[in-house]
Amino acid sequence: MDFKLSEDDLMLQETAADLAAKRIKPNAEKWDEEEGLPQEILDEMAELGYFGMLLPEEYGGLELTTVTYNCAMEELAAACAGLMVMLSVHNSLCCEAINRFGSDELKQKYLPDMAAGKTIGAYCLTEPNAGTDVASLKTSAVKKGDNYIINGTKAFVTNGGLAGMFIVFAVTDPEKGAKGGFSCFAIPKDTPGITVGAKEKKMGVKTSDTREVSFADVEVPAANMIGEEGSGFKIAVIILNNGRIGIAFQSLGIARAALEEAISYSKERKQFGQPIAGFQAIQFKLAHMATKIDAGRLLAFRAATMKDEGANVAKESSMAKLFCSQTCNYVVNEAVQIHGGYGYMKEYPVERYFRDARVTEIYEGTSEAQLMVISSQLLKE
Ligand SMILES: Cc1cc2nc3c(=O)[nH]c(=O)nc-3n(C[C@H](O)[C@H](O)[C@H](O)COP(=O)(O)OP(=O)(O)OC[C@H]3O[C@@H](n4cnc5c(N)ncnc54)[C@H](O)[C@@H]3O)c2cc1C
The missing domain is CATH 1.10.540.10 (Acyl-CoA dehydrogenase/oxidase, N-terminal domain)
Known part of the structure; x- marks a missing residue:
């Protein structure tokens, strides 16, 4: 490759x-x-x-x-x-x-x-009681003539307050559930019955807008269904493979920025009469951080390259997301440590990187969810 x-x-x-x-x-x-x-x-x-x-x-x-x-x-x-x-x-x-x-x-x-950026999208899969267990979705879509009536609540919707278009996953056949009973809809924001909640107060990625979005008797034309009826779960899974590669690269970006800050701080900060970069304990931290970032980058590039070649990247995108997000959290933690007390202060960007990193192991599937995907693929092979 x-x-x-x-x-x-x-x-x-x-x-x-x-x-x-x-x-x-x-x-x-x-x-x-x-x-x-x-x-x-x-x-x-x-x-x-x-x-x-x-x-x-x-x-x-x-x-x-x-x-x-x-x-x-x-x-x-x-x-x-x-x-x-x-x-x-x-x-x-x-x-x-x-x-x-x-x-x-x-x-x-x-x-x-x-x-053109005139309409921003939001992806509505997670519900208050359906996170990792996506199969337990409750938002319903009931056919009525040429329309579907959507009812339900979605949680943690990124771009919730900015969005002009909601991509919503709902249950069209409760008997079948995730195995052919979920469908996906494109729902413009101006459709009556949509309520966007208050902006969530978060630990990190604070510049992103995260909200609860509710749908009460929202009438959507059947033509706004994305894909066939019953293909919603498959669409959600395939699309999340894209997203996971993206979060792997997001993790690499945060980690790289933290490493750069740590290198430059370690050269400036003097203790015991010398820059702390002179201590082998600090040098080894930097070496571990850089090595893990490069290893993650190879996994992320492998997944992205395979996706461009049209391959199934379920396992590779999960491996990339798992390793890069764990690496990101490891690296930001070490970067704060290298900054000592100053790393705990808002004055230095590593404080923000530390907060921003945490969610990379949670959204678009937790690290545990990635392990489930990877192991299930391994056992299938
Ligand atoms: C900032 C932010 C933005 C988000 N944006 C979006 C968005 O735009 N659209 C969207 O649809 N969702 C979004 N999410 C939701 C996110 O994808 C979910 O939070 C995530 O999938 C986990 O679901 P949960 O929070 O319900 O945790 P839970 O599923 O309740 O999990 C709690 C813990 O239990 C573990 N766990 C659960 N099941 C198992 C199991 N079988 N085996 C082992 N461990 C298990 C989990 O790994 C986790 O550690 C966002 C979340 C955040 C925090």
Whole structure:
């Protein structure tokens, strides 16, 4: 497998690194305090095509490969993990669900505005009582003439307050459950009966907007079903493979930023009359951090490359997400340790990286859920 980046990959990576360095990183601390992103940065990113990164050019997208897209996303994550996850949910979960499984009519109707950033997507799978156990979804979709009536509540919806389009998974056949009884719908925000809750107060990724979203007798045309009736579980699983590769790259971005801070701090901070970088205990920490990040990067590139080749990446995307998110948490913890007491203060960015890292082992499937996917694939092989 060749992990050499193409000219296109390198160009996109450079453009994203430039945007991150000039516009995102200098403001990330402030946006974290404000717990949100200003409209102007969303507009700027829309102008650059960041809301249609994976979509075909015919809908106004950049039509990037998984590898190129994730090279750019890692750069954004290194600057602001919350901004990155906002884009990741929109691009790799919501746009992809419609683009890969939606009808031509749905694609033509919704994708141009989504690619332009005029309509932001939110992915509504998790419910208050259905997290890891996705098969226990309760949100219902009952057929009534040419429409479906949706009732239920979704939890922890990223982009909940920004979204113009909700991608909603609901039960169309309770008897069949996850085995052919779930379906997926594209529901525009202006459909009557949708209530978006208050913004959740979170530990990290505070610039992302997370809310509960409820659906009360929401009437959706049958034409807004994504894929066939009963294919919802399959769609959710395939789409989450994209998302997991994205979270692997998000983890690498946060970890890399923390390592860079740790290296530069260790060269500046003096104790016992010398920079702490002179102590082998600190050097070995840096060496372990860098080695794990590079090992994670190989897993993440393998999953992204295989996905671009059209392979089933259930196992590989889970391995990448598991290892990179665990590495991220290991690295940020060591980065705080290298900063000593200063690492615990908001004055240094490692404090934010430490908070942002935690969720990488939780969302888009916990580490335990990744272990379940990996082991079930191994036992199938
Ligand atoms: C900031 C944030 C943003 C999110 N964004 C979205 C979003 O946009 N859309 C969306 O649909 N969801 C979203 N989620 C939800 C996220 O995917 C879930 O939180 C996650 O899947 C875990 O579900 P849960 O929180 O209900 O935990 P639970 O499933 O209740 O798990 C609790 C603990 O038990 C463990 N556990 C559960 N079952 C088993 C088992 N069989 N074996 C071993 N251990 C087990 C879990 O690993 C975990 O450690 C988001 C979550 C957060 C925190």
